[in-house]
Amino acid sequence: MKKEISFTLNGSEVSVTIDEHLCLIDVLRGPLGQTGTNEGCREGECGACTVIVDGRAVNSCLYPALEVEGKNVTTIEGLQEPNQKLSIIQQAFVDHGAIQCGFCTPGMIMSAKALLDTNQNPTEDEIRDVLLGNLCRCTGYVQIVEAVKQAVVQLKNKK
């Protein structure tokens, strides 16, 4: 059965007609063509598919598409600023060598963003807690944590 869903994606209203059994990741990567969100396991273990729904980081591979009706979804594509400028968190990842193959990167950044949107002064433990659901095989996480810490400082300075 196909159903229509409407929601806000990165600030714009979107509408798609989809099979009922799909999850949010299928809608994003399929009809909406937003391939920045990656599928790594489809079991909620790797976090590569992390997006933000109504301010909360979720695994889009386990988020039924029909549940996103009327909600506010942010994906990695929504972070970039006009004129090819990266957001502060994204630039911090680039600056700190926190990216190698990059497959986990969008998910990591979205997890960090969900934290920093609500907590401007996270402790290192709080940073690690929000990244716990994101697997990385390349970096060993050290530079990722450093990048998020840099983003905290820079976001504060921006204010």
Add this chain to the structure above:
Amino acid sequence: MTNFHYIGKEASRPDGPDKAAGKALYIQDLQRPGMLYGKIKFSDFPHARIKHIDTSKAERLTGVRAVITAFNTPEIRLGFMRDNFALKKDKVRQYRDEIVAVAAIDPEIAAEATELIKVEYEPLPGLFSPHEAMKEGAPLVHETDPQGNSRTDNLVPLQFHHESGDLEAGKRAAKHVVEGTFTTPMVQQCCMGTAGCIAELDMNSNLTIWAKTQIPFLAQRDFNRALSDMGLAGKNARVIVPTLGGSFGSGLDTHCYEYIAILLAFRTGYPVKIVYTRAEEFANLSPRQSSTTKIIQGCDQNGKLTFRHVEVLQDNGAYTSWGATYPSVMMMPATSLYRISNVYFNAQLVYTNNTYCQAMRGYGNPEFTWALESNMDKLAEEARIDPFDFRMLNSNKPNETTPMGLKISTCGLKECLETVAQKLNWKKRHKKGKHRGKGLASLIHVGGGARIYRSDASGLILKLDDFGNVNVYHGGVEMGQGLHSVLTLAVAEALGVSSEKVLINPTDTGTCPWDVGTHASRGAFMACNAAILAANKLRDKIFGLAEVFYPQEVEKNLKKLKKKNPNYKPPDFDVIKAARRENFELQDGFIFIKDGPQESWLRLELARLLRAIHFRNQGQMLTTEVFYDPPNELPDFKKGFGNISATYAFGTQGAEVEVDTETGEVKILKMVAAHDVGKVLNPQALKGQMYGALAQGIGYAFYEELLSQQGKILNPNFRDYKIPRVYEMDFPIELEFIESNDRFGPFGAKGVAEPGLVPTAPAIANAIYDAIGVRIHDLPITPDKVLAALKKLK
């Protein structure tokens, strides 16, 4: 060149922004018009005859475009021993054997179709360990060899053997002798981006395949052979490498699914994409080879090693891939880590019905160093010598040749050992905390390529354009490790342009020169050496042409300047006379006369010069190419001799741990890693490689294991195959890079991609022994093994 502009300085990766923005295109993201999706039906038994395959229901499912088996496609063999088949015909030899493949208009229909396929089997007795498979009268995994001759046993006909010095004399000279048997499990590469490809044939039957591969050119060779098997002899495979979601060795061989995609593309006339799910990645892709190593070492009363006897047994699984050649790499530390004469090394590989194994970072070195460095500590204890002193005493030195014929040029091992000992406060290690301990372990690895094929070469093309851009074509593979970053910096540095003007083109056999593959930590070593050679060639060309064109262009500059500023008085300088090729310099994209006046009009933009050279009668465009072949040798692995690499990387890692003796849990308090890297090319990339490798080493040490029972993988998911997360890397890590400035390395650098995980597990095991007197011989060091060992102690 000691005042580098780029080398050794912080620089972020050129592909970082796209990856941070979610714009990088992995195989998962690529689409081709009309593309179909392929799905494979794998075996339901570890060993069985295929009696009948019923694909009728699958064929009738709406949306299915093709269903193929070995019965309706030409036979394609693969693997360097040619003992594997893209689709299985007579029998299946492992659970992951590919029997049927479907192409459909969407992945869900393809998956549904595979579920509608019925296969009838006649189960055969399975062999799940080398011991079972070596027993008299054991069933044969392969009844014939690839040439069709009957086989009589399950031994893989590959020999890895080394004997040097006088083993008996070595044994006699030994005052202390310690032996041990150590095992390592199968471990999965766990790339975050799973395996996959898109195969597409044009109407001339030439193939383009976007592949998750580390060996585009060897893959091209393999696929060309497959095309020939398909009746398309003379047709060509073009291999394009997209952005890779990691590789870690999994891309070092061609895979059945790639040939299946090609067969489906041929059958349907449409591009076919196959991408593995995570479960398929775990269960149906080849993992790291497991091993059993028996090692005996002896030393004299002063602690000098007198002999080393090593026997390796490997479960080869059902078919042969690069896991079978791990002993060729094991031979390196076996004969050459620490100064040792009198070495015996032999490896045996046995076919079984377990999954066959492939390359993974370290490629036998972590497996063997686990045994060697654990045994070294045991021997040190037996000889009553401190483990650090023991290693210093036997440390390798620069400019020596080892029993295997490895010609060590630079060697920072002593410095690495000292650094680790100092940072771990080694002298004071028994002062505080019960159940706390410190341990260390070292490594040797190839650092200057590795000639395991007839060629270890790497080509590179630099193409200048009218804008001063340097277009780089190189066949090495960027898999996240930062090859393209260092290559960008090396070209910029060696040529004398801004790194922003260096543009790396995608790895594509259609456009890039040949490269054997990105493995053995050779990527940066090869690419950067080739870049330096090519840049020097290009500078020669530029400076030669500049003799004519530089004076005329700077004359224009001077005219313009005088028009603007009529009072300007140029210095007394004969430009035409100075304009000789040996007087020019190119830096930051500007050409000027070395030691000439500092005037701005004498600095000519490279792009201007290039346009002047181009836009005239008999104009020229400047492109150079090199084919860099490093000074190393293809060893004879039956004799165990040959200088496989141009230079060797060394390193030492140390761990401080605390053991919870009630739960067996081991907590890492601190890790130190000191690596002789030759030269730091890009600090953040190097650190990233080291942290990432350490994380893999820690996983290897503590919890990574592919569990297999009767040939079936029991934990094909991240829920039960654990890899480190951010909390598991939450302890102080100190990295120290020793720059030995090797004359063979680009800017002095050695390859560094693999060393980071080679000594990690034994360093930890040695620390655990120091803490609680318990020696674990079988990886991973799980809490219940620690508890069981503690119980035994009591």
Add this chain to the structure above:
Amino acid sequence: MKRFNYYKPRSLDEAWELKEKIPDALFIAGGTDILVGIKNGELYPPSLISLRSIPELNSIKINGGAYIGALTTISDLIHHPALYDIYPVLVEAAKRLGSVQIRNVATIGGNLCNCSPCADMALPLLVLDAKVRLQTAKKSREIPIDEFFKGPGETNLTPNEILTGIILESPRKSAKAIFLKKGRVKMDLATASLAALLEMEGEKCLKARLAAGSAAPVPLRLFKVEAQLEGATITDKLVAEAQQLAAESVSPITDIRATKEYRRQIVSVLVKRALKNILGWSQA
């Protein structure tokens, strides 16, 4: 077959009607367990009936005790302004469940209904003497939570019943509780876990509640250990006996995560550590 119909009823009545019509349909909350089960071919329901749009299931009421709606997400439990002060052990256990992404959609009801032997939310509720409210269109009943778990994946729910909420008593000020979880790594299904609660009067134990995870077919109250501790003056010797009794009370299995011997050993160690922690004794 991995396709299914997905319904979003807006009321409990609508939900029950759907289930009546489609008996093979499954109720789904956060979906983090069910969707994985469907993907792996372990579950193949023709339809899913989502309870996420039923407002009354998603609320927390504090009134001396507490009523927690079954569809309360684990994150909402953690971030509730009052819950941590009243039932800290519940929030501590919630923090150890999965990852942030999982906790943002997983629900307390879903965790209980999935009925894993290591269900993280089960243990604190067991030691808090929680009750669960189970409702059909016709009937509503409340049972003690330890009667809710019947076997691995098997609850006391009748076919059309929905777990709508969890009822907690007003806690005693003198009660202190702790949740301990061991895994192969930090984010893991419990290899073994324990919740413990003690109400002390001086050195005398008035009330003891202990529950072990991954140690039996269901999250298990350690009744014998509780009985041994209640009314007694807790000493080192008694703790050691409690450990022994706990080890004898559990019936763990060997699976790919751990052996039964190892689980038994860990339960014993966790009992000691939990009791000592609550009593403020040194762990040495």
